[in-house]
Amino acid sequence: MFPESNAAPGYTYDECRATADWLSSRLSVRPLVGIVCGSGLGRLADGLKDQVVFKYSDIPNFPKSTVHGHAGRLVFGTLKGTPCVCMQGRFHLYEGYPIQKITLPIRVFKLMGVETVILTNAAGGLNQDYRVGDVMIIKDHINMPGFAGINPLAGPNEDKFGVRFPCMSDAYNRKLVRLAQEVGSELGFSDFLREGVYCVLGGPSFETIAECRMLNKLGADAVGMSTVHEAIVARHCGMRVFALSLISNQAVMDYESEERANHEEVLQTGDERAQQLEKFVATFISRLEHDAATH
Ligand code: HPA
Numbered sequence: 001m002f003p004e005s006n007a008a009p010g011y012t013y014d015e016c017r018a019t020a021d022w023l024s025s026r027l028s029v030r031p032l033v034g035i036v037c038g039s040g041l042g043r044l045a046d047g048l049k050d051q052v053v054f055k056y057s058d059i060p061n062f063p064k065s066t067v068h069g070h071a072g073r074l075v076f077g078t079l080k081g082t083p084c085v086c087m088q089g090r091f092h093l094y095e096g097y098p099i100q101k102i103t104l105p106i107r108v109f110k111l112m113g114v115e116t117v118i119l120t121n122a123a124g125g126l127n128q129d130y131r132v133g134d135v136m137i138i139k140d141h142i143n144m145p146g147f148a149g150i151n152p153l154a155g156p157n158e159d160k161f162g163v164r165f166p167c168m169s170d171a172y173n174r175k176l177v178r179l180a181q182e183v184g185s186e187l188g189f190s191d192f193l194r195e196g197v198y199c200v201l202g203g204p205s206f207e208t209i210a211e212c213r214m215l216n217k218l219g220a221d222a223v224g225m226s227t228v229h230e231a232i233v234a235r236h237c238g239m240r241v242f243a244l245s246l247i248s249n250q251a252v253m254d255y256e257s258e259e260r261a262n263h264e265e266v267l268q269t270g271d272e273r274a275q276q277l278e279k280f281v282a283t284f285i286s287r288l289e290h291d292a293a294t295h
Contacts, residue, residue, distance in 0.1 A: 010100025010152070011061060011107075013160045019061045019104070020111035027052055027076055030113035031085035032290050034106070034239075035281065036230060038090070038121035039263075040270020041246065045086035047278050048077025056089070063091050063101055074105070080286040085109060092225055093145065094204035103152045103233040107161060110237045116176075116288055117234045118281065119243040122266045123224035124207070124251035126216040127196060132250060133273055134192045135280070137180050138172055138243035141228045142199040142220050150202070152229045153236055162236035171235050176242040176288075183284045189276060196221030198245055200228035206261040212251040223251055242284075246273055 011019075024030070037044045056062045056072045064072065071088035078084065091102040109117065125134065143151070157164040177195065184193040199220035201207065207215070207223060215223055222245045231241045248269035252259045 009098045009155060011104050013158050015061055016104065016107040017111055019059060020108045022060050023054065023074070023108070024112055026054075029076075029078075029083045031076060031083045031109070032114060033079075033082055033084045033116050033118060033285055033288065034109035034114040035084060035086040035118045036090050036120060036227075037086060037088050038226065038246065038270070040122055040248065040267040041120050041274065041277065042071050042088040043274045044120065044278055044281055045073075045075040045088050047282055048075055048079055048084060048086060051075055051077040061104060063097050063104070066095050079282050082285050082288070082290075084285065085112070085114065090226055090230070093150070093202045093229075094225060099145070099150055099152045099229055100155060103229050106230050106233045107237060110161070110234070110239055115239060115290060117230070117239050117241050118285075119227045119230050119241065120277075121198075121224050121227045121243075121245050122248040122270055123198060123222035123245035124212075124249050124261060125221070125247040126199075126212055126223055126251050126253070127194075127221040128253070130194060130221065130247050130250070131192075132247055132269055134194050134247040135189070135273065135277065136194040136196045136198070136222050136245040136247060137177055138198045138227070138245060139177055139195050140172060140197045141231065142197060142215075142218065143228050143232070144199060144201050146228075152233050162238060166232075166236045168232065168235065171231050171241060173240040173242060176240065179287055180242065180284055183280060183287060187280060187283060189280060194221070198227060198243070199223045201225060207251060209252055209255055212253050216253065222247060244277075246270060246277065
């Protein structure tokens, strides 16, 4: 699977460092929170004050985002006084990048000083109690590509980031899940807030009916094509992770159904919930304690 040189197909520590230094030298504040905006959720970045914006195409080593609905910009700024960095648009396996390259920005976040990563995505609802527009707090994941050896940490380990065999039973910080539940009920969002398991697949084709039924039986509440690789890399280098899925469509589980998953529906649902999600994320961030030593 790996070239004879045994070199990682991703970026070296020095390359990540070079990208982080390039960005840091153009900023006056270090971000403490890193946010990744999923499909249709790019507006989360619009609430940042005192913005400094970089196009991915201008940042050394950054891959280019090729997906409709993803802006391809890195936005720095403050949310209720907390310095943040926001990826408007992420990189996916289905774009053809090696998995180790997709997660470069997460390591760059770490090197710039980020302590907490907030990952968002649009996902198909597998849990039959879920409705389109629900927001699922991710409490755990199933890494399907990982079962086949497709893992962002495959290849030589970068010891400067973390250990060879990182634990994943605490991938999604439980204190942050509780905080999100509190914030959700304070804001009156409890009736559409859920907590569940996210399953990642490679995409880009949506799932068949048989696949959806299988994933649901295996314990997945929602299915998508992102987030898990970023969560693994963030945990590997010691950042705490909080993640949300916006249920943008019901995964089709029934052969009689006339429903068909499509990307336009995914983007439209994002638009409709965007304002509430913005408020939710801003309030959540304002309540974070910034003390990396206690994570
Ligand atoms: N399946 C996979 N990925 C998705 C879906 C889906 O139904 N909706 C949004 N992203």
